[in-house]
Amino acid sequence: MAFSGWRVLKEGLTGNKGWAPHWRDAAPKDEYDVVIIGGGGHGLSTAYYLAKNHGISNVAVLEKGYLGGGNVGRNTTIVRANYFLPGNSEFYSHSLKLWEGLEDDLNYNVMMSQRGQISLFHSDGQRDAAIRRGNSIRNQGDDAELLSRDDVKRHLPYLDYDQARFPIYGALLQRRAGTARHDAVAWGFARGASDRGVDLIQNCEVTGIDVEGGVVKGVQTSRGAIKAKKVAIIVAGRSSQVAAMAGMRLPIESHILQAFVTEGLKPCIDHVVSFGMGHFYISQSDKGGLVFGGDLDMYSSYAARGNLPLVEHVMEAGMTLMPMIGKAKVLRSWGGIMDMSPDGSPIIDKTQTQGLYLNCGWCYGGFKAVPGSGYSTAHLIATDTPHTPAARYRLDRFFTGRGLMDEEGTGSQHNLH
Amino acid sequence: MRITCPICGERDRREFYYQGAAVALDRPEADAEPEAWVDYVHVRDNPCGMTRDLWYHEHCGSWVVVTRNTATHEVIETALASDIKEQGA
Ligand SMILES: Cc1cc2nc3c(=O)[nH]c(=O)nc-3n(C[C@H](O)[C@H](O)[C@H](O)COP(=O)(O)OP(=O)(O)OC[C@H]3O[C@@H](n4cnc5c(N)ncnc54)[C@H](O)[C@@H]3O)c2cc1C
Numbered sequence: 001m002a003f004s005g006w007r008v009l010k011e012g013l014t015g016n017k018g019w020a021p022h023w024r025d026a027a028p029k030d031e032y033d034v035v036i037i038g039g040g041g042h043g044l045s046t047a048y049y050l051a052k053n054h055g056i057s058n059v060a061v062l063e064k065g066y067l068g069g070g071n072v073g074r075n076t077t078i079v080r081a082n083y084f085l086p087g088n089s090e091f092y093s094h095s096l097k098l099w100e101g102l103e104d105d106l107n108y109n110v111m112m113s114q115r116g117q118i119s120l121f122h123s124d125g126q127r128d129a130a131i132r133r134g135n136s137i138r139n140q141g142d143d144a145e146l147l148s149r150d151d152v153k154r155h156l157p158y159l160d161y162d163q164a165r166f167p168i169y170g171a172l173l174q175r176r177a178g179t180a181r182h183d184a185v186a187w188g189f190a191r192g193a194s195d196r197g198v199d200l201i202q203n204c205e206v207t208g209i210d211v212e213g214g215v216v217k218g219v220q221t222s223r224g225a226i227k228a229k230k231v232a233i234i235v236a237g238r239s240s241q242v243a244a245m246a247g248m249r250l251p252i253e254s255h256i257l258q259a260f261v262t263e264g265l266k267p268c269i270d271h272v273v274s275f276g277m278g279h280f281y282i283s284q285s286d287k288g289g290l291v292f293g294g295d296l297d298m299y300s301s302y303a304a305r306g307n308l309p310l311v312e313h314v315m316e317a318g319m320t321l322m323p324m325i326g327k328a329k330v331l332r333s334w335g336g337i338m339d340m341s342p343d344g345s346p347i348i349d350k351t352q353t354q355g356l357y358l359n360c361g362w363c364y365g366g367f368k369a370v371p372g373s374g375y376s377t378a379h380l381i382a383t384d385t386p387h388t389p390a391a392r393y394r395l396d397r398f399f400t401g402r403g404l405m406d407e408e409g410t411g412s413q414h415n416l417h
Numbered sequence: 418m419r420i421t422c423p424i425c426g427e428r429d430r431r432e433f434y435y436q437g438a439a440v441a442l443d444r445p446e447a448d449a450e451p452e453a454w455v456d457y458v459h460v461r462d463n464p465c466g467m468t469r470d471l472w473y474h475e476h477c478g479s480w481v482v483v484t485r486n487t488a489t490h491e492v493i494e495t496a497l498a499s500d501i502k503e504q505g506a
């Protein structure tokens with residue numbers, strides 16, 4: 001079933017009775033070429049690109065809950081390619097280009113909105129760092145513009161420019177950055193994969209990984225055993241538990257990240273605004289809600305809800321930056337479980353078990369990575385060689401120390417990212 | 418979440434700095450095998466459920482070993498890191 005403006009019009013006039021489910025809710029078969037554990041953004045995009053780019057469609061995505069019920073449906077939807085370090089820079093650049101063609105590719109409205117992201121800075125030193133980052137983004141071929149304080153004022157008249165602690169000196173703008181509708185991204189990839197023959201299997205929890213003589217043979221699940229030639233672990237916050245089923249211990253700690261949304265308001269915030277010093281960022285959804293968040297709660301957790309001190313901290317930061325936000329009423333808050341790596345960068349790699357692949361360590365930034373990660377992971381699974389833009393996301397960097405990618409420059413240590 | 422400091426009693430979580438899994442109690446010897454250092458620096462059990470981690474109480478300056486449940490945020494037990502180190506546990 002193809003989507004088009006014409007179709008929407010026709011269905012609207014005929015009572016919307018012609019819409020069918022967007023993908024098949026499949027039952028598990030006995031055996032697949034590839035089993036993907038985890039039906040989040042990365043698992044679904046991996047399945048899609050396996051089928052589309054490599055012609056491998058005897059694939060199952062096993063999801064213990066419902067598709068898109070994990071972090072892919074809980075994030076604040078920011079998409080950008082403003083990374084600094086080699087390794088990250090080319091990967092996110094590739095991913096953003098995929099985002100730009102995604103709606104045509106999937107024939108699905110993911111509501112990609114390149115409204116621009118404005119990252120504020122508050123001192124001369126931070127301005128220097130922003131210039132350096134901007135140059136590195138432009139060297140990668142992506143866009144970055146330095147905004148003076150007056151430029152920022154023209155874009156964002158509602159900020160408090162002279163707060164005592166963090167007066168606003170200027171900002172780095174990436175116009176191609178923006179937001180996308182998170183659920184639609186999961187649904188669009190699910191539909192694209194399902195149409196190409198991939199089985200999407202919900203309520204199917206993987207409880208064991210079968211390995212014989214160092215080679216993966218399949219998985220045990222709550223819906224029976226499934227044989228597979230290749231298995232990929234793509235379970236975000238649950239990576240340590242699932243990897244343990246294959247006898248692995250990972251350089252991952254799971255942390256809780258919260259987000260908030262207000263009641264719907266008339267359009268007032270046109271961009272994504274990032275206030276790094278206050279650990280605060282915000283955008284306005286197309287429905288009108290102000291969507292904002294802050295830092296991790298900063299202790300390991302598997303509860304998909306946070307604690308009040310962080311709520312208070314985020315609200316304070318919002319009030320400091322844009323006092324007008326005090327008039328808005330918060331409607332909901334929630335949390336997601338983040339797979340934090342020590343250096344803050346992800347892992348897309350083979351494992352010591354033949355035929356077993358690992359995709360994790362996305363920290364709080366894996367939504368923008370959804371297309372790129374699936375593209376690169378599918379390439380790795382299909383060809384057993386790393387895809388160039390993701391070639392530095394090696395697991396062994398945490399064992400050798402070579403190639404650590406500490407984007408924030410805080411040190412490769414668990415409690416610092 | 419509230420944490421009981423063995424010296425100061427039950428306090429707001431904000432008075433504590435989180436250091437991470439309590440592996441720091443077991444720092445490898447300087448000449449230990451590289452694997453031991455990799456485990457110490459990067460690799461984690463990351464349990465869903467009972468865990469032991471290290472928190473620093475900024476109020477009194479003590480390091481506290483907190484036994485808690487990562488799925489429910491329940492704090493089960495706290496002890497001074499120095500006591501645990503002495504007991505060799
Ligand atoms: C509040 C919040 C805000 C965020 N904001 C942003 C942002 O603005 N921009 C950005 O780029 N990123 C953001 N992120 C990060 C981003 O959402 C994640 O990095 C990304 O979604 C993780 O990949 P995923 O979509 O595959 O994960 P998930 O959607 O969590 O998918 C993993 C799936 O695996 C399943 N699973 C786990 N164990 C098993 C098992 N044993 N068997 C079967 N299935 C299993 C889970 O049920 C889950 O559905 C944010 C995250 C949160 C929580």
Ligand SMILES: [Zn+2]
Pocket residue numbers: 422423424425426474476477478479
């Ligand atoms: Zn104390």
